[in-house]
Amino acid sequence: MKISAHAVGRMVGAWQEGPGPAHRRLSDRLRLLILDGRLCLGAALPGERDLAGAIGTSRTTVGAAYRTLVEHGYLETRERARATVRLPHEDAPAGRRRAGGADAETINLSFAAPPAPPEVLHAAFATALERLPLHFERHGYDRYGAGELREAVAGWYGRRGLATSPGQVMITSGAQHAIGLLARTLLSPRDKVLFDHPTYPHAIRAFTDARARLLPVAVGPSGWDVPQLLAGARSAQLAYLIPDFHNPTGLYMSAEARRSLRPACPVIIDETLADLRLDGDAGREAEPFAAHHPSTISIGSVSKSIWGGLRIGWIRAEPALLERVARTRPATDLGTPVVEQLAAAALLDAGQTRRPEALRQLRAQQDVLLEALAEHLPEVHAPRAPGGVTLWARFPEPVGSRLAAIAPDHGVTIAAGPQFGIGGAFERHVRLPYTLPAARLTEAVRRLASAHRALTAGATGTHVPAAVA
Ligand SMILES: Cc1ncc(COP(=O)(O)O)c(C=O)c1O
Known part of the structure; x- marks a missing residue:
């Protein structure tokens, strides 16, 4: 499937924002769109000149961004054909293992679903x-x-x-x-x-x-x-x-x-x-x-x-x-x-x-999640919800997709804001469910804070977004 330069332009949104050279910011943004499934496997990207025109940058910047993606296994190029989206082989990228070699199992915060009674x-x-x-x-x-x-x-x-x-x-x-x-x-x-x-x-x-x-x-x-x-x-x-x-x-x-x-x-x-x-x-x-x-x-x-x-x-x-x-x-x-x-x-x-005991437990877990966020990620704004199973947490910076891509290296998976919208919206948000037991929630937030620190220090993640429910 061919994707037009304007469609890619809409998806990359405010890619110019943020630190580092322009071609890095652009390749990072495209990589996250691929990991997120918004640029789907096999999709044929626009030519360098067309994309450069659509997003107001030079052809050199787009060319450098595409080359980085090819080097890391996210794009495939053939002579006289558009670059197509692919994923690196399972064993290719670094960073699929937990940072620090810790062996605790990954905590899944991508699923907002309670365990069975x-x-x-x-x-x-x-x-x-x-x-x-x-x-x-x-x-x-x-x-x-x-x-x-x-x-x-x-x-x-x-x-x-x-x-x-x-x-x-x-x-x-x-x-x-x-x-x-x-x-x-x-x-x-x-x-x-x-x-x-x-x-x-x-x-x-x-x-x-x-x-x-x-x-x-x-x-x-x-x-x-x-x-x-x-x-x-x-x-x-x-x-x-x-x-x-x-x-x-x-x-x-x-x-x-x-x-x-x-x-x-x-x-x-x-x-x-x-x-x-x-x-x-x-x-x-x-x-x-x-x-x-x-x-x-x-x-x-x-x-x-x-x-x-x-x-x-x-x-x-x-x-x-x-x-x-x-x-x-x-x-x-x-x-x-x-x-x-x-x-x-x-x-x-x-x-x-409507089991009162189950609702009391969910409410207690919601409290624990809010307390853990206040302690470990105080910059995050997460309003208490009157019901349901999730908080819609907002970071001061647009880090949602990058955080979801690096979080598994720190032992936790999360759903990034853009998965809940279209056109790359909600990049400052992540969804955090409170359906896990209290101790797991606190540990999950600790791990998320560690992922956020790594991201702030310039690390990048390569994980494909986990399934969401
Ligand atoms: C709003 C909403 N609708 C539908 C579903 C899907 O529910 P089911 O598991 O019954 O298919 C979910 C699951 O998370 C949901 O949150």
Whole structure:
């Protein structure tokens, strides 16, 4: 795939900022885009002259930057052909080992997902196995999901103040599956999708895979900009919003904003984190978005409130829309595994998605993460989130991608801000989850501080970004 000089120019953004010679800054920026997957493998970069023109520099600077990337294994050149993106062989670059030779295992802060609650799951699967024989006479392929779970999900909405019938529910294999199914059902190439910026990275991926155009609207420290969203929705074919403990910021949309936000296009509301209120202020609970706007397509999941390994999520929408999704679905899957559905039904029926003890523990871990940041990285600004599983931490300088590329050398992986946006935005941010035990979180922040010190001293990292969830 050929990438135009203007597209690369947009991606490199403010590459001129920072210390060191211009060609180093440019090759560093291109290398991070490659490691991040924003410049994908095999992509053909623009010629030196074109890129130099697009980013306002000399051809010599671009040539030197390209040569550095070739030397380090990130570009391949052939006579009279564009340079193409590649990755160095596993054994090539230095820096894949931990600095200082320490042998402790790497701490994964790229995944924002709690560990499983073993006893709770065990009991749910015992119930599921008791109920399973009732399904044996059926074929087991069900595009809408098991009746027990559709009822249990309808009950979950009912308890949150949104009357729902099982006919309005389709079970999916996680919320990401729901996003992918909806993107494929609702979008045509070049349609515009409006979304919070930053947002959940795999949603962006699902929309770009559907060849949609992306229309980001900023979510600031104080929340959603309703007039901007309304204006954007007028030219969009679909909106995707996360009003309940937004990933990555943890923000919660006020009841007033929910009421006044009447987008002119269909809207997907992602409630994956809706059960994770941590500020103890149940009185501030707003009604689900769909209670104000009946045509809303809501999606949910038990991945964050119970365990991602269950791979159970759902879509709540008008039956006519679910029928369209059901027609799209067989192209990729023929239904969700029955035993997991029965276990999820038992969990939802027993109210296990809001376990006070689990929420108290998450809140305590959030405290520990904030304290560790204050001690080891005091220059980082990380507002306390009212819920969810992550902090959206801001460094004074644009170091997000470089920090993510060097952090594994110091024993920790993190997700850099630009993974949550488009066009190279959020380079000052990293997302930090508080789903690990307290001692691991403190140690992770210590390691991150060590990575940050190394970066400030001029070191660079070569790690490909870890998978994010
Ligand atoms: C906002 C949001 N939506 C969807 C997902 C995907 O959830 P699932 O594991 O149910 O596919 C996540 C997971 O992190 C998420 O944070």
